[in-house]
Amino acid sequence: MKRYHPSAEPPPFIQPRRNTVSEPSTQQVSAKPPPMLNHWGPHGWPRIKAHKSRTIGALQSLRSGALLSEELLRITxxxxxxxGFAELFSGVLSPLHYCVPAAEDGQRCVSFSEDRATEQGHLLYGSATIGTRDQRPFVHSHLHWTDASGRLLAGHIWPETVVGSPAPVAAVFGLLDVDWTSLDDPETSMPTFEPSRSLTKEPLMTDQHSSATVARVLPNQDITEAVLTVSREAGYTKAVVRAGLGSLIGATLTDQRTGEVRYVTGPGTEVITLTGFVRMGAEGLETQLTTTLVDRNGQVHSGLLVPGKNPVAVTFELTIQTAL
Structure with missing residues (x-):
């Protein structure tokens, strides 16, 4: 599995700093919502790129000792x-290599932190997008886990991550009508997955397969509004949001226990999970979304997304699946 690694002279738009750390720092939650990001490149269009596809799924335990990315590619x-897209459950990853968001680095508005490592990560949940880059298989994955001391950690996962024992379980859903291709995004100077219609001789939908719509949401688009827009244009009145990963500028969350609204400082947060439902309500299509995300200091946050207050930072890989 190819990784753009400093020792291999990676392109500057994704070159991380290689200092390895294991301790996340702490951060206070901000008292105000995040501003919009003014990326330095030309704006892409349209701001939401969505395609419907038939899906086919598999639920398998991964193989201990193999690379996580290679196992997801094997199942796909x-x-x-x-x-395709995947969800990951339970088990151990050892070692686990990752990074968290970082601020402006002179080349782009947001960037990667230095590389971090957990010797043994006990997986709670993870999301992955599976596709190609440079015509080779490629995986983009965000996970959250606890380490040996019980600390809650999360981040963007590097391909060196290895499946431990017991092995995690993966639910992998293949896309029959859509391709995901990782490209260099001119707007953000970051690598981003782009969906496109794949060439198929079969009808778009058959009774043998379920339906999903996948989308790339571009910067500064509110993620809740994007979910409603994609669902509406796909004709969905009952659907679930699953395996969503990407980045928000910060976050505006509601604590379900207290009802308190909390603001997470940006300029970037990595979304580990975005899950929820879409349904027809009294006033039209409605959604409620729950997220877990990590900020640029390694602090993990969870809560309900406040509609209209959570713009995308760099990109968001969205999956909405029909619920009949």
Whole structure:
């Protein structure tokens, strides 16, 4: 599995600093919502790129000792597709290599932190997008886990991460009609997955497969509004949001226990999970979304997303699946 690594002279737009750390720092929650990001490149269009696809799924335990990314690709290949999305549950990853968001680095508005490592990560949940980059298989994954001392950690996962024992379980859904391709994004100077219609001779939908719509949401678009827009244009009146990963500028969350609204400082947070439902309410289509995300100091936050207050930072890979 290819990784853009400093020792291999990676392109500057994704070159992380290689100092390895294991301790996340702490951060106070901000008292105000995040501002919009003014990326330095030309704006892409449209701001939401969505495609509907049939899906085919598999639920498998990963193989201990193998690379996490290679295991996800193995399962995807077994479905006879090259693109898909995955959810990861329980088990151990050892070692686990990752990074968290970082601020402006002179080349872009947001960037990566130095590399971090957990010797043994006890997985809670994770999301992954599976596709290609440079015509080779490629995986983008965000996870959250606890380490040996019980600390809650989360981040963007590097390909050196290895499946431990007991092995995690993966639910992998292949896309029959859509490709995910990782490209260099001119607007953000970051690598981003782009969906596109794949060439197929079969009808778009058949009774043998379920339906999902995948989308890339571009910077400064509110993620809740994006979910409603994609669902509306796909004709969904009952759907679930699953395996969503990407970045928000910060976050505006509601604590379900107290009802308190909390603000997480940006300029970037990595979203580990975005899950929820879409349904028809008394006033039209409605959604409620729950997220877990990590800020640039390694602090993990969870809560309900406040509609209209959570713009995308760099990109968001969204999956909405019909619920019949």
């Amino acid at each position: 290949s077994g479905l006879n597709v090259t693109a």
